[in-house]
Amino acid sequence: MNKQTKVWLVLSIALSLLVLGSACGGGGGDTNKGNTNTTATNQEAPPSGPTGTITGVITYNGTPPAPKKIDTTADPVCGQKNPNLTTDDTIVKDGKLANTFIYIKDGTVEGGKKIGDYAWPVPPEPVKLDQNGCHYAPHVLGIQVNQKISITNSDATQHNIHPTPKLNTEWNQTQSNGAPPIEKTFGRAEVLIPVKCNQHPWMKAYIGVLKHPLYAVSAADGTYTIPKVPPGKYTVVAWREGQTPEEQTMEVTVTASAPGKADFAFPKAGAATSSTKPSLQMLPAIEFPMMGKH
Amino acid sequence: MVAAKDKLAIGNRQLAMNRGLNRFAILVACATFFLIIAGALVTSNDAGLATPDWPLSNGQVFPKMVGNLFWEHGHRMVATTVGMLTIVLMVYILLKEKRSWVRKLGVFALLAVIAQGLLGGLTVKLMLPLAVSSAHATLAQLFFCTTVSLAVFTSRSWIEATPLSEEKGSFPLRYLCAGALVTIFLQLILGATLRHSATWDRHLPTELILAHIGGAVAVTLMLGTASLTVLRRHPGERFLTRPAIIALTLLVIQLGLGIAAYMARLASPNDPQPLNPMISITVAHVACGALVFVTTIVLTLRTYKVLPGRTALSEVLQGVF
Numbered sequence: 089m090n091k092q093t094k095v096w097l098v099l100s101i102a103l104s105l106l107v108l109g110s111a112c113g114g115g116g117g118d119t120n121k122g123n124t125n126t127t128a129t130n131q132e133a134p135p136s137g138p139t140g141t142i143t144g145v146i147t148y149n150g151t152p153p154a155p156k157k158i159d160t161t162a163d164p165v166c167g168q169k170n171p172n173l174t175t176d177d178t179i180v181k182d183g184k185l186a187n188t189f190i191y192i193k194d195g196t197v198e199g200g201k202k203i204g205d206y207a208w209p210v211p212p213e214p215v216k217l218d219q220n221g222c223h224y225a226p227h228v229l230g231i232q233v234n235q236k237i238s239i240t241n242s243d244a245t246q247h248n249i250h251p252t253p254k255l256n257t258e259w260n261q262t263q264s265n266g267a268p269p270i271e272k273t274f275g276r277a278e279v280l281i282p283v284k285c286n287q288h289p290w291m292k293a294y295i296g297v298l299k300h301p302l303y304a305v306s307a308a309d310g311t312y313t314i315p316k317v318p319p320g321k322y323t324v325v326a327w328r329e330g331q332t333p334e335e336q337t338m339e340v341t342v343t344a345s346a347p348g349k350a351d352f353a354f355p356k357a358g359a360a361t362s363s364t365k366p367s368l369q370m371l372p373a374i375e376f377p378m379m380g381k382h
Numbered sequence: 383m384v385a386a387k388d389k390l391a392i393g394n395r396q397l398a399m400n401r402g403l404n405r406f407a408i409l410v411a412c413a414t415f416f417l418i419i420a421g422a423l424v425t426s427n428d429a430g431l432a433t434p435d436w437p438l439s440n441g442q443v444f445p446k447m448v449g450n451l452f453w454e455h456g457h458r459m460v461a462t463t464v465g466m467l468t469i470v471l472m473v474y475i476l477l478k479e480k481r482s483w484v485r486k487l488g489v490f491a492l493l494a495v496i497a498q499g500l501l502g503g504l505t506v507k508l509m510l511p512l513a514v515s516s517a518h519a520t521l522a523q524l525f526f527c528t529t530v531s532l533a534v535f536t537s538r539s540w541i542e543a544t545p546l547s548e549e550k551g552s553f554p555l556r557y558l559c560a561g562a563l564v565t566i567f568l569q570l571i572l573g574a575t576l577r578h579s580a581t582w583d584r585h586l587p588t589e590l591i592l593a594h595i596g597g598a599v600a601v602t603l604m605l606g607t608a609s610l611t612v613l614r615r616h617p618g619e620r621f622l623t624r625p626a627i628i629a630l631t632l633l634v635i636q637l638g639l640g641i642a643a644y645m646a647r648l649a650s651p652n653d654p655q656p657l658n659p660m661i662s663i664t665v666a667h668v669a670c671g672a673l674v675f676v677t678t679i680v681l682t683l684r685t686y687k688v689l690p691g692r693t694a695l696s697e698v699l700q701g702v703f
Binding site for chain 2: 166
């Protein structure tokens with residue numbers, strides 16, 4: 089080798105080692121960027137007087153798409169435990185829609201203070217998310233900022249849990265059968281964070297992270313109740329998953345004596361459902377700069 | 383010109399073709415092609431993060447390969463094999479090859495495969511940032527180009543090729559072929575970026591689709607012109623016409639696969655998981671793209687080998703205008 093070749097060789101090896109160092113040094117950890125401590129002492133505790141509720145029913149407009157059968161041949165354990173595994177993005181019974189996330193987005197408590205200005209205490213008990221039958225249960229859940237989420241694996245196979253947030257820190261962790269629960273927190277409010285298992289790509293869940301506990305997920309009969317709502321006027325949002333998640337809002341007044349009522353219907357009349365045939369119109373999925381995740 | 387021809391012929395006679403080396407280089411090139419297919423399967427199955435660690439998979443050298451781990455760990459196993467084959471190839475070249483530039487290319491192949499492995503690790507560790515994933519896919523094509531070039535340079539047809547005395551036409555073929563090659567490479571970068579910009583359950587970004595379609599038009603024009611010019615100017619030279627015909631055939635197949643891949647990806651967000659035919663069509667599109675690229679490399683290298691060169695660009699342009 090001549091001198092020039094040697095120089096290139098040394099440079100290439102140095103560059104390779106540098107890249108290796110970066111590859112091995114990054115990732116890991118479960119810290120969140122910009123942790124927002126909602127129990128900060130400079131914020132007032134939420135009002136302690138009588139509270140009300142917000143209740144409602146989520147209905148489905150039109151004929152819901154039939155659940156799609158999932159092919160589990162890639163991991164026989166999934167098929168053995170859950171032979172009739174189907175998609176759970178649109179669970180409709182008697183015209184009522186489950187798994188809609190309903191939450192107070194904004195509003196003013198009686199007395200004039202914004203709902204977001206209070207320091208809501210973080211519940212000490214963790215929210216549970218289980219992987220059972222190669223399926224996330226629950227499919228949609230809510231959690232408060234900095235509240236623990238405890239993730240368990242009830243399957244005789246391994247999964248990996250991979251939330252893909254935009255505001256919180258992304259992480260990806262494998263959990264084998266019998267492994268202890270994975271406990272994590274999210275430091276920033278974000279509605280909603282998609283969660284997926286890269287080993288079983290049909291497995292999806294959504295986590296709504298809020299500063300306050302004023303949220304609910306519609307049950308199998310489409311009903312929901314947001315309890316312990318301080319009297320006031322609020323903007324209530326109902327969120328439903330889809331290729332383009334759909335959100336609907338409603339202004340609701342809550343008093344201690346009369347619950348607020350907010351019924352929603354999805355999809356909105358004329359809106360395309362996720363089961364419709366693909367159109368030529370596509371939504372930009374790329375975010376610049378180029379270091380964005382896909 | 384005659385002097386150059388004689389010089390080349392004398393040089394060729396001095397070179398003894400090593401059949402074993404050539405066969406091994408072909409083996410490495412074929413293994414690399416298989417590796418590209420394995421990598422494409424990882425992307426189409428959305429398996430890139432089936433394990434969060436690297437170089438081990440879930441902390442193991444041989445994990446239970448179920449679910450998407452089959453694709454991701456399988457890709458790593460094929461990549462490791464190709465890496466080892468490349469080490470052997472480099473040593474083989476250093477031992478048997480006399481031409482210093484071929485020896486250097488052998489060393490470069492090893493550095494490229496190491497860099498490619500590290501980029502693969504980086505994609506996992508950084509959780510698939512678009513730039514790194516696209517760079518990984520692009521470097522794969524460059525590495526394939528390198529192994530195919532080594533197979534070409536060690537082949538009997540290359541060593542024994544005799545130069546043609548004249549270029550039949552005003553615009554040098556080698557520039558046409560090199561232009562096609564650069565256009566294909568840019569199209570490969572666009573394709574890699576497009577492919578990694580959205581997973582199967584999301585629609586691809588319109589801007590990138592349009593850019594990739596524009597690239598397909600440019601490649602068709604450039605490669606079509608280069609190949610047809612080869613066939614028109616040198617119909618009797620199989621050394622040149624064979625890669626030209628193969629490139630044209632692959633181009634037609636690739637355009638068809640591109641349309642099919644677009645249609646399949648348009649529908650895939652409504653599927654519950656990555657499914658066929660989307661997986662097979664998109665993987666075939668990647669594989670055929672790689673074949674178009676390396677066939678054009680063979681064509682370009684051969685034009686540089688047998689057609690007269692050293693024509694200044696200014697002379698070329700004067701001839702054209």
